[in-house]
Amino acid sequence: MAFDPTSVRSHLSRRDLFRTTAAAAISTAAGTQAAPFVPPQTGSQKSVIGMPFEPRDSVRMALIGCGNRGTGVLREFLAVDGVQVTAVCDLVREHALEARSVVERAGQKLPAIYAGNETAFEKLLARDDVDFAYIATPWDWHVPQAVAAMKSGKHAFVEVPAATTIEDCWKLVDTAEATRRHCLMLENCCYGETELMAINMIRDGLFGDLLYGECAYLHDLRRLLFEDRSEGLWRRAPHTSRNGNLYPTHGLGPVANYMGINRGDRFDYLVSMSSPQRGLDAWRAAHVPSDSPKWKEKYICGDLNSSMIKTASGLMITLQHDVVNPHPYDRINLIAGTKGLFRDYPPRIYLDEKKPEEYAPVDAYKDKYQHTLWKRQGELARKVGGHGGMDFLMVYRLVECMRTGTAPDLDVYDAAAWSAPGPLSEESVKRGSQPIAFPDFTRGRWREKRGWLA
Amino acid sequence: MAFDPTSVRSHLSRRDLFRTTAAAAISTAAGTQAAPFVPPQTGSQKSVIGMPFEPRDSVRMALIGCGNRGTGVLREFLAVDGVQVTAVCDLVREHALEARSVVERAGQKLPAIYAGNETAFEKLLARDDVDFAYIATPWDWHVPQAVAAMKSGKHAFVEVPAATTIEDCWKLVDTAEATRRHCLMLENCCYGETELMAINMIRDGLFGDLLYGECAYLHDLRRLLFEDRSEGLWRRAPHTSRNGNLYPTHGLGPVANYMGINRGDRFDYLVSMSSPQRGLDAWRAAHVPSDSPKWKEKYICGDLNSSMIKTASGLMITLQHDVVNPHPYDRINLIAGTKGLFRDYPPRIYLDEKKPEEYAPVDAYKDKYQHTLWKRQGELARKVGGHGGMDFLMVYRLVECMRTGTAPDLDVYDAAAWSAPGPLSEESVKRGSQPIAFPDFTRGRWREKRGWLA
Numbered sequence A, B: 001m002a003f004d005p006t007s008v009r010s011h012l013s014r015r016d017l018f019r020t021t022a023a024a025a026i027s028t029a030a031g032t033q034a035a036p037f038v039p040p041q042t043g044s045q046k047s048v049i050g051m052p053f054e055p056r057d058s059v060r061m062a063l064i065g066c067g068n069r070g071t072g073v074l075r076e077f078l079a080v081d082g083v084q085v086t087a088v089c090d091l092v093r094e095h096a097l098e099a100r101s102v103v104e105r106a107g108q109k110l111p112a113i114y115a116g117n118e119t120a121f122e123k124l125l126a127r128d129d130v131d132f133a134y135i136a137t138p139w140d141w142h143v144p145q146a147v148a149a150m151k152s153g154k155h156a157f158v159e160v161p162a163a164t165t166i167e168d169c170w171k172l173v174d175t176a177e178a179t180r181r182h183c184l185m186l187e188n189c190c191y192g193e194t195e196l197m198a199i200n201m202i203r204d205g206l207f208g209d210l211l212y213g214e215c216a217y218l219h220d221l222r223r224l225l226f227e228d229r230s231e232g233l234w235r236r237a238p239h240t241s242r243n244g245n246l247y248p249t250h251g252l253g254p255v256a257n258y259m260g261i262n263r264g265d266r267f268d269y270l271v272s273m274s275s276p277q278r279g280l281d282a283w284r285a286a287h288v289p290s291d292s293p294k295w296k297e298k299y300i301c302g303d304l305n306s307s308m309i310k311t312a313s314g315l316m317i318t319l320q321h322d323v324v325n326p327h328p329y330d331r332i333n334l335i336a337g338t339k340g341l342f343r344d345y346p347p348r349i350y351l352d353e354k355k356p357e358e359y360a361p362v363d364a365y366k367d368k369y370q371h372t373l374w375k376r377q378g379e380l381a382r383k384v385g386g387h388g389g390m391d392f393l394m395v396y397r398l399v400e401c402m403r404t405g406t407a408p409d410l411d412v413y414d415a416a417a418w419s420a421p422g423p424l425s426e427e428s429v430k431r432g433s434q435p436i437a438f439p440d441f442t443r444g445r446w447r448e449k450r451g452w453l454a
Helices: A005-015 A068-078 A093-105 A120-125 A139-151 A166-179 A193-203 A237-241 A249-259 A279-287 A362-369 A372-384 A387-404 A412-419 A421-430 B005-015 B068-078 B093-105 B120-125 B139-151 B166-179 B193-203 B237-241 B249-259 B279-287 B362-369 B372-384 B387-404 B412-419 B421-430
Strands: A059-064 A083-090 A112-115 A132-135 A155-158 A183-185 A210-218 A267-274 A305-311 A316-322 A334-337 A340-343 A348-351 B059-064 B083-090 B112-115 B132-135 B155-158 B183-185 B210-218 B267-274 B305-311 B316-322 B334-337 B340-343 B348-351
Touching: A059 A068, A059 A120, A059 A387, A068 A083, A068 A093, A068 A132, A068 A387, A083 A093, A083 A120, A093 A112, A112 A120, A120 A139, A132 A139, A139 A155, A139 A166, A166 A183, A166 A412, A166 A421, A183 A412, A193 A249, A193 A334, A193 A362, A193 A372, A193 A387, A210 A249, A249 A316, A249 A334, A249 A412, A267 A421, A267 B267, A267 B305, A305 A421, A305 B267, A305 B305, A348 A362, A372 A387, A412 A421, B059 B068, B059 B120, B059 B387, B068 B083, B068 B093, B068 B132, B068 B387, B083 B093, B083 B120, B093 B112, B112 B120, B120 B139, B132 B139, B139 B155, B139 B166, B166 B183, B166 B412, B166 B421, B183 B412, B193 B249, B193 B334, B193 B362, B193 B372, B193 B387, B210 B249, B249 B316, B249 B334, B249 B412, B267 B421, B305 B421, B348 B362, B372 B387, B412 B421
Parallel strands: A059 A083, A059 A132, A083 A112, A132 A155, A155 A183, A210 A316, B059 B083, B059 B132, B083 B112, B132 B155, B155 B183, B210 B316
Antiparallel strands: A210 A334, A267 A305, A305 A316, A334 A340, A340 A348, B210 B334, B267 B305, B305 B316, B334 B340, B340 B348
16 A cells, blocks of 8 residues: 555554554663563463464465555465465555456456555455455554454465564564464565575584674665655655664564574564664755655654664674665675674675685585575576565465465564564664663563474 | 783782773663763873874884784884884893894894893883884783883883773873873774775765764684784683673774764764674684693683774764684775765775666775875885785884874874773673763863864
8 A cells, every 4th residue: 555654654543553662661670681662471372383374275365555565476476376366455546456457467366456545454354265465565554454364364464574663563473372363574585595595504504603693774775765656655754753773674584594583592682773864864955856845854764773683592683774875785694603604795605714715605505505495496486586586485485384284484473573673773772772672572482492494 | 022811910910000890980870871981080181182293303112022013013113214223122032132133134223122021111111212112012011011101201102902991091091191192002904005095085075974884803813812822822811801892993993083083073882792602612622632721711702792883973883803703804994974885805885876786896996095195105015014014104104203293193092992992892791782981081172173194
C-alpha cells in the first residue's frame, strides 16, 4: 500500500494500532546496562520454536501490498511449484490490478481484489482460502497486518523490518504463540549465495572458533527517498521521527545465522551512536524546489548509525546503517574467527598466516562449500530471482517447508530479535550511547542448540 | 630497553612511578555518560599550544631505548641535516653499542653511552648537551622517562602510545606546562603519503561536510609477541592485565587530524566492547612448548576491541584493535562526508553519485592533492625512510620545526588525547560498554581553530 507519511501516522494513531516509544515503560539500572523496555512476558504462552507447518500440497497465498517489492516477490512465489494466489490487496486499486495481471500471466485463476481503503486487508483476511499472507506494505503496517493475519488463522510473512518498536516485537511473538501461526520476516539476504556458503565454511571450521561479526546496510537511497512515488511516499517519514538504525535486518540476519543466535546464543545488549544528520538536508537543497512541501520536513536521523552488539556467549557484532550519503553498496557481511575471516563486497577470505597478507577471492572455495540449496536451485534462482537469486531461493525454501510440513528456517523470535536493534539503537542514541539490553523473545529457549538450514 | 614483563611491573611499582587504574577515582552519573577518571586540572598552568621551539641550527638528540624501533628511527634522524646525536641509552649494553655504531657510521662523533641498569637514563638526562630525548622504550617507561626528560629541561619525544593511564596522560600535560618543554608522541602514521593527501582533499571540500571516520590497528603480531627477544619480552604483558584497545594511536591520529581534534573539536566520550580472548591461547597451544613459563600467563584482553568515539561537534569515529588474529594489515583510515569518502588499504575514493557504485584508486588525485611535504621530500623519504617513508617525513618535519623555531605540528594534548582511548576503553569494557568521558586535556583551548600542517 502506498500512503503519504502523515496519513500513515495519523491513521495508525487514530486506530490505536501504533504505540510510540514514549509510551513504553523504561527502567535503567545505574552503572549497569539498561533493562529492556518491556520485561519478558511470563505468561503461559507455548513457544512456536520448531513448530512444523501443516503439510499441504498446494499453498494458498494472499498478497497485501502490491508495490514494487510486493509485486516482485509475488513473481518469485509464482515461479515455485505448488503456490496458488487467491487474493491481492492494495490501498491503490491500480496496484492491485497490476498484481492480478501478474498472477494471470502466470497462468493462474484470477485472484480476488481488495483495494481502495485502509480496511480492505481485513476483508481479505476474512477469506477461508488463504494459508499465508505475504505483507509488503510500509513499515508501520507490518505489525497490525501480521497480527490480524494470525488472528484470522493465516501465517504471516512480513517484509523487513518486521517491527519498529519493542512492544510491537512482543506483539508478534505473543500473537504467534497464542494463535499457533508462524510470523516470519522474509529476510532475503539469509539466502544469498555467499551467505549460505559462509555458513558451510563456518560449520567446517575454516575460520576456527568465532570471535566477531560485522554487518551493515550502506545503501545510497537519497534519490528513491525523495521520489513522489513508491517508497518515496513514506520512507522519508522515519527520518523525521527516529534517530537510530532504521533498517538493521539485511546486515544482521546473516551474521545472526553465522553465530547461531536464538539457537545456542542470543543478543544480550547493544550500544549505539549516530553521526550528525546532513545527507537529506544536502540532497533536498540540491534537488527539491523551494515551494515543495518537503521543505516542511525536519530530518533528525543521524546519517551513519553504528551499533555494537554483545551476545550472551561473549561474541560481538558491529552493525551500521547509512542510506543518505554517497557510499558504494555494502552490507559488509564479515565473520571472523581464530583461523581466519570471510568478508563480502566483494566476497573474500583470509586464512591464518597467509603470505603475502592478502585476501583471496571466494571462488576457489565454491566447489567445496556451495550450499545444497544453491546446488539444487541456483540455476533457476539466477534466472528468475531478484537480488542475484536470493529472493527466489528464499521463497522456494519457504514453500518447500510448507508443502512438506517442515518447521520454517526462521521464526517469529528471529523476526523480533533482528528488528529490535531499530528501537534499541534509538534508545541508546537518545541516552548518549548507554548500553540497552535486548529482551529475550524466546523466553529462555535460545539456549537450545539447533542447526540452521543444515 | 628490553625487560621481562614481571620486572617492568614490579620495578615501576616499587618506584611508585606507575599508578594502577584501581587507584583512580571514578565517578559516574547514572543515566548519563560517565565522568572522566580525573577531573580536569584547574591550576594556573599555562598552555603549551602553539609554543615555538627555541630556534637552533643544530639540534642535539639523545636516544633512550636502542631496540629495533629506537635504532630504526635513529637512522632516520641521522639522515636529516642538523641533527647531532650526543648520547644513547639502553638497559642492555650491546644494544647501546649497536646504536653508537649506527651514529659512527653516519660520520658523527661517538655519542656517550648509558647502559646496564634502570637508572642509566637519569644520568643521561643530567647532561647539558641534549635538546631532546627520543624515547623508544617499552610502554610503561614512556611517562616516567618523558617526565624526567622535561624536568631536566629536554623536550621529550615518545613512541606510541605516550601513556597507558589517564593519570599518566595528565602527568605529561602538567609537566609540559610546568617545565615549558614539549612532549610529543611520534605518531608516524600522521605523515603517511595517503594520510597527508587526504588532509588536502578534505580542505578542498572533496568530501563535503565531514560526518564520520573509521580507523583501526589490525595487525597480526602473534609471532612477534611470543618471541624471546625484542618486543616479545614485554609486549605480551598488557594482554595479561588489560582488556581494551592497547594501541589506539596509529589509527586514531590521522583521523583526529582530519577532524581537527584539539583544533576546533575534541573527543567527548567513547563506548567500547571486546570480543572473547582466543588468539593468544590458540597460538600458544600450537607453538609454545608445554614446559615454557609462558604457560603461566593468563590472557584477558579480548581479541578484537572496538570503540565508538563521539566528538564535541557531533562527529563520530569507530576505532578497532586486534593484534592476535589472522587479518591482513589494516588501519582502515576512512573519512566520510556528505559528498564522498576516502578509505585506505588500498587507498581509494568514492564520490557522489558515481556510476557504477565503485571506488576509484587514489592515484588519479595524486597530482592535485599530494602534500607539499611529500612533494619536497618524498623521493628521499621513500629511499631512506621506514614504513614507506613516513618515518623519515615525520622526523624531517620535526627537525625543521626545531631548527626554524616553529611550534611543532603535534603537541602534548594530542599525545594525551590519542593515548586516552587505551584506558578509557578498558574502563568502558569493564562496565559493560558504559560511555566514558574524555578529559579535556587542553583545558578549554580545543575550541580554537588551528590548521594542521597547513
